[in-house]
Amino acid sequence: MKFVVHVSTLIERNGKILLVREKKPIAYGKYNLPGGHLELGEDILAGARREVCEEVGFDVELKGFIGVYEGASDNHYINFAFYAQATENVVAIPQEGEILSCHWLSIDEFNALDEHLFRNAKRIRLIVEGFAQGQVYPVDLFHRI
Secondary structure, eight states, X not given: OOEEEEEEEEEEETTEEEEEEEOSGGGTTOEEOSEEEOOTTOOHHHHHHHHHHHHHSOOOOEEEEEEEEEEESSSEEEEEEEXXXXXXXXXXXXOTTXXXXXXEEEHHHHHHSOGGGBSSHHHHHHXXXXXXXXXXXXXXXXXXX
16 A cells, blocks of 8 residues: 555636546546645645646646545545636547546536446545535645744
């Protein structure tokens, strides 16, 4: 078992959130938020921005912090979830090797998806629920030392 630090970003545009469908064999076709593992020595905010760009092909400015989510399965995971807004003209393009497709969904459309369609339904639903309830905190809570 390894200890893994993971970052996710909930990206919102015009009342819709961006979900990606995974291409990796372990979660093929499953919905997830853009994100991934933090690289050794990488700044957590930079890692969240990098993962968005690597998966959907555009840069974001992190506007908030939603929470920390912990769990264990094959590894022990700590997931830091962030919030970003996308501009009207941004186009989410699935990047080769990472993502099958990108989908902008309303909260109602998101809530209507069956649990088995998600990479980790409990974590993703908690993140979206926190966002929907306005539980978004300043990113300046993070300090690089």
